Amino acid sequence: MSQHFLLSKEYRNISLHSLMRMADEELFDLIRKIRFGNSTALPCTRCGAIDKHSFLKSRKIWQCKHCDRSFSLTSGTVWADMKLPLSKFILIAHQFCTSANGISAIKVSEEAGVTHKTAWVIMHKFREVLIRTVDQTPFSGEIHVDGGHFGGKPRSGQFRPSQKARYAAAAEKLAGKTQGVKRRGISKANFERKKRNRRIVMVVRQVVPGEGANRTRVFLSSGENEAVAKYIAKHCIVHGSLVRTDENKAYDSYKSIFTHETVEHSREYSTIDGVNNNQAESFFSRLRRCEYGTTHRMQATYMIDYANEMAWK
Ligand SMILES: [Zn+2]
Structure with missing residues (x-):
C-alpha cells in the first residue's frame, strides 16, 4: 500500500507559513515560474512569440517585442483583470488546493480579509478552470x-420518523391550533421542493x-x-x-x-x-x-x- 498523499512530503511542498513570509516580489516570481517556467524568455500571451520581452517594473507587465501589446501574469486566464493583491489571491489559491474536503468561501474570506463574494467568485473560477481542463482521454485497465x-435531502417534518406515529395522534387532538399540524400540512410540498434539487x-x-x-x-x-x-x-x-x-x-x-x-x-x-x-x-x-x-x-x-x-x- 502506497503512502497517502496527504501524509507525503509533496503535500507540504508549499506551506501557508512559507507563503505568508514571502515578499510581494517573491510571490510574483513564484507565480511567474509556475506559469511560464524558469526561463527569462516568455511566450507572449497575445501572439505567442517567445522572447525576452521588456518588463515594466512599476506596472508588473511585459511589453511584447513582436506585437507591441502588453501582458501580465494573469493575461489569458480566468483571473485576467483581477484587482486583488497577489498575496491575497495566493492565500485563497492555497486554501482551495490543500483543503481535502473543500473549504467554505466564508472561511476563506475571513482568512484573506476579502468579502464573501470575492472569495466565492475566485474559488468558483478555480472550479471553472478544473472543468475546462478535464482530461477527456478514455480510461482503461x-x-x-x-x-x-x-x-435536496427531504426533511421528515416536525417529528423523527420513528416517533411519527406517537406524536401524530397528539397533534390530531389539537388540529388547527398547533404548529405541528400546519407543518404536517406542507410536508408533501416540502418533500417535492427538496427533491427538485436532488x-x-x-x-x-x-x-x-x-x-x-x-x-x-x-x-x-x-x-x-x-x-x-x-x-x-x-x-x-x-x-x-x-x-x-x-x-x-x-x-x-x-x-x-x-x-x-x-x-x-x-x-x-x-x-x-x-x-x-x-x-x-x-x-x-x-x-x-x-x-x-x-x-x-x-x-x-x-x-x-x-x-x-x-x-x-
Ligand atoms: Zn505578442
Missing part, C-alpha cells in the same frame, strides 16, 4: 463506476491495483439509468476494460462491451474473490463530507463544480 445521490453524481475511476485510483471523472444526471451508463461506456472507457459496478440493472449492457464484474451491495461490500467498486464509494465518501461539512447545501446548479473539484483532489 480496471475501472470502478457508481452513482450517488446528492443534494441529482445523481456518476463517478468513473481508473484504478491501479494495490495503489488506489489515479484518475477520476464525474457526470451529473437525474437518475442512475441505462442511458447514463451507456453514455459513460461510450465516452469514458476503452472497450475491453475490466469494469466493476454494483448490481444495478443500469449496467446490464456492460456485459457485451467490457469484462463486467459486479458486487451485490445489498449483501456485501466485496465478494470473496475481492470484486468491489470501493474506489467509487471512496469518492462518494469524500464528496459526502464536502456536502455535509463544507457546502451544507449543495445546489444542483453548482453540483458538477463541487463534484469535479473533489475528483481533482
